[in-house]
Amino acid sequence: MAHQGTAETGYRTAPLLDFVTRTIAREEPALRDIRETTEAKGLPAISVGPDEGRLLHFLASACGARKIVEVGTLAGYSACWLAKALPEGGMLHTIEYDPKHAKVAKENIGLAGLTAKVTVHTGPGMAVLPTLEAHGPFDLVFIDADKTGYEGYARWASNNVRSGGFVICDNAYLFGNLHRDDLPKDHEDKPKVAPMRAALSLLADESLFSSCAMVPTGEGMAVAVRR
């Protein structure tokens, strides 16, 4: 049968994606509230979407995660999806640089009834991560913060995820600029290209990770399994 999609979009029309979001992602009202109130609470609406949230939940479930680290909390939306996959006694450590974001996230995580499973750490990712090492090794690390920090975050993750655990990088297409060698010097993504490529090269290093895949979400989500 002829392939009807295009290389760039496949079959991903807006109505089809809406259908999938309603029937497969099945975002709970508490999580939808977090996403829909983010801007009203003065934070940027840059969380993952419901389908990516479901993907994170799936991946955490697939590796039987009990201990998770997230870098980049914002309002706690992806944190809640990840925490919902944790069993009783499981813990997600999520790190947020901006104290206002961290405050809103704590409130939202409370409203979602997930306070017992989530610890919000306020500070820069590279300063907080070393303080978490005693809780490791971790089953999953999700990286979704400043793109210039991705190489350092990915390196930390590769050293602190157990064998069979997942390292996940969001925005891996770098807003469409991952492959661009010709970005103008003053382009806002220019300083992010090298650290993102370095992070993805690390995940694609077969001596460290047994498999790495780019999940073709709108933003690109790279997933790798630690050896």
Ligand SMILES: C[S@@+](CC[C@H](N)C(=O)[O-])C[C@H]1O[C@@H](n2cnc3c(N)ncnc32)[C@H](O)[C@@H]1O
């Ligand atoms: C894309 S948002 C995270 C979205 C969130 N993961 C979600 O999907 O619900 C990125 C967040 O990373 C935070 N951030 C930026 N630089 C950071 C750093 N150096 N350390 C920790 N967090 C940082 C930003 O303040 C912002 O809240």
